[in-house]
Amino acid sequence: MQLDDVIPWGRTLQEYRAMFSLSKADLSLSILGCGDGPASFNAEMTELGHSVVSIDPIYHFSAEQIEQRVRATYETVVSQVRQNSDRYVWQNFLNADQLGQARLGAMETFLRDYETGKAAGRYLNQALPSLTFDDQQFELCLCSHLLFLYSEQRSLQFHIASIHELLRVATEVRIFPLIKLNGQPSPYVEPVINSLPDQWFSIQIKTVAYEFQKGGNQMLQISRRAIAE
Numbered sequence: 001m002q003l004d005d006v007i008p009w010g011r012t013l014q015e016y017r018a019m020f021s022l023s024k025a026d027l028s029l030s031i032l033g034c035g036d037g038p039a040s041f042n043a044e045m046t047e048l049g050h051s052v053v054s055i056d057p058i059y060h061f062s063a064e065q066i067e068q069r070v071r072a073t074y075e076t077v078v079s080q081v082r083q084n085s086d087r088y089v090w091q092n093f094l095n096a097d098q099l100g101q102a103r104l105g106a107m108e109t110f111l112r113d114y115e116t117g118k119a120a121g122r123y124l125n126q127a128l129p130s131l132t133f134d135d136q137q138f139e140l141c142l143c144s145h146l147l148f149l150y151s152e153q154r155s156l157q158f159h160i161a162s163i164h165e166l167l168r169v170a171t172e173v174r175i176f177p178l179i180k181l182n183g184q185p186s187p188y189v190e191p192v193i194n195s196l197p198d199q200w201f202s203i204q205i206k207t208v209a210y211e212f213q214k215g216g217n218q219m220l221q222i223s224r225r226a227i228a229e
């Protein structure tokens with residue numbers, strides 16, 4: 001993987017809680033964060049005594065390389081948001097600059113935790129659609145701003161294989177948002193749902209209390225059904 005290919009921006013625990021409607025009980029589950037990048041979710045959860053393993057191909061790189069890449073993309077991302085500001089809901093952030101500062105703050109929290117977390121096996125260099133974990137190793141998997149968002153860049157086949165893999169390693173999977181980068185609904189949500197047998201999975205689309213991209217306030221929640229004895 002080339003670090004130049006990705007825009008590694010990351011969100012906070014507070015944002016993860018809102019995007020995925022995480023209850024206090026959810027926070028105590030064993031969690032896999034898929035594509036967490038430089039989000040501060042893992043660092044903040046660990047500080048609170050919770051259990052999170054994050055995977056992302058950028059964890060191949062050093063703290064310095066990740067920080068350089070985030071800072072190199074900063075102006076491009078902030079100016080794109082500024083130019084398209086009517087595509088966003090300005091409720092939690094006043095403007096593009098404040099958003100940028102919040103993202104840098106999350107990255108700094110992540111970077112302070114990165115080397116310790118890597119040594120503890122909390123930041124693993126792995127990538128969808130194929131992971132090395134055991135079947136049902138995690139109780140909950142969270143995947144934000146990767147699947148569905150990059151529907152123009154990743155195929156339907158990649159989405160289906162990735163989501164089946166996440167359901168292999170976790171009992172429940174939540175994915176946010178269900179729209180593309182341009183704010184249009186992802187065409188892959190329906191075919192992904194149709195690829196999951198009803199008798200094995202309970203599937204819901206839920207509206208959540210987080211909306212920054214206009215229309216991006218829904219998550220897909222898929223749980224493995226308990227098999228009757």
Ligand SMILES: C[S@@+](CC[C@H](N)C(=O)[O-])C[C@H]1O[C@@H](n2cnc3c(N)ncnc32)[C@H](O)[C@@H]1O
Nearest residue numbers: 006008010011035036037039127128144145146
């Ligand atoms: C926009 S960031 C989102 C970070 C975090 N989930 C959040 O919402 O704050 C997308 C992340 O997905 C990661 N990514 C890209 N391809 C991936 C793959 N095949 N498997 C896992 N992560 C991937 C990127 O490296 C990047 O860090």
